[in-house]
Amino acid sequence: MALQQTASRLPPRKTGKGRRKKSTGMGVILYTLIGFTGLSLVALCWFFLTSSGTSVRLMMADTIITTQHRDWAKYLIGSDELKKRVDAYTKNFEEMGVEKDKGFVDLGKNSTKPSTVKKELVKIDPISGSNFKGYLVTISDPKKVRIAVPEKAGKGEKVSSMVKRTGAILGVNGGGFNDPNWEGNGFQPEGIVISGGKIFYNDKGVNGSVQVVGIDKEGRMIAGKYKVSELVEMGVKEAVSFSPRFIVNGVGQIKSQADGWGIAPRTSMAQTKDGSILFCIIDGRQKNSIGATLYDVQQIFLDHGAVTAANLDGGASTVLVHNNAIVNKPSSEYGERYLPTAWLVYDHPETANIKNVWEGLDIRKIDPSKW
Structure with a gap:
């Protein structure tokens, strides 16, 4: 009788099915993180290393330049490139104003x-x-x-x-x-x-x-x-x-x-x-x-x-x-x-x-x- 009562208090034994469910859940999370990291790296490479990505990046930088947060553009293109683009726009705007009106x-x-x-x-x-x-x-x-x-x-x-x-x-x-x-x-x-x-x-x-x-x-x-x-x-x-x-x-x-x-x-x-x-x-x-x-x-x-x-x-x-x-x-x-x-x-x-x-x-x- 005592043996039966002791045995009844023992925790239920985990089955292989429970272990597999936990293992599968961790795998899904792991694969999701790996996939997200991989996509992020691909996106960053496109954004910084390809011509199409660079065009988008420069457009974003030019957009920021027109706001009160001009300096933030340096995080996209760097301080040197920011100064270069602002100087280039200033020069182009000056040149656009020189030609005389032909009436x-x-x-x-x-x-x-x-x-x-x-x-x-x-x-x-x-x-x-x-x-x-x-x-x-x-x-x-x-x-x-x-x-x-x-x-x-x-x-x-x-x-x-x-x-x-x-x-x-x-x-x-x-x-x-x-x-x-x-x-x-x-x-x-x-x-x-x-x-x-x-x-x-x-x-x-x-x-x-x-x-x-x-x-x-x-x-x-x-x-x-x-x-x-x-x-x-x-x-x-x-x-x-x-x-x-x-x-x-x-x-x-x-x-x-x-x-x-x-x-x-x-x-x-x-x-x-x-x-x-x-x-x-x-x-x-x-x-x-x-x-x-x-x-x-x-x-x-x-x-x-x-x-x-x-x-x-x-x-x-x-x-x-x-x-x-x-x-x-x-x-x-x-x-x-x-x-x-x-x-x-x-x-x-x-x-x-x-x-x-x-x-x-x-x-x-x-x-x-x-x-």
């Missing part, structure tokens, strides 16, 4: 008959590509466009605020600005600002050269590299600074996607042969719209007859406002940025109350990081 835009001066067809002033069409969504704005009369600036010194202003305050029909963001750590107050532009034929801001001096995007007194778009004195002689009425000019005399200057300066939100401006101004607004850094390269924007403009085109500030600054409503989806989680300049469209631009907010200020003493 392909016809503003109707040579026509013997005045046009009886009345075009709508503002037209907005949705556009899209494989990685992006956005809008193409057509302004039929280039003389209806003005550069607006903030109302108060010391801080930029949202485009939607400029539109509402000055009674504009439409507005898009304008030129570049001093933006320390991408946290600037949006008050200090870079280069030059001209509005209503008057120089509002100039950090280059009279004989300094600057990359501009502007419109002259005849309504012709001016883009590229010019001396400030040249801009005055040419009668430029509205202008901001940014680059590059990427369509010159009807010819696209960006040869491929690989040269398109990464994928990002974009704002760009162009002019067609009949004088119409085009604005291309591309959303980016979002699930349904990653962004576009400048090559993408170039092709959109060429498809719509542009003979001149230039880049404007993009990224988190990209915004389109129409009838006091934001049309696109700015990439920043905080919404619109505070900016120093915007392109605004008016029925009667001569009546727009746009004052020089930098008048009387020593621009050398502006602190762009102080809110």
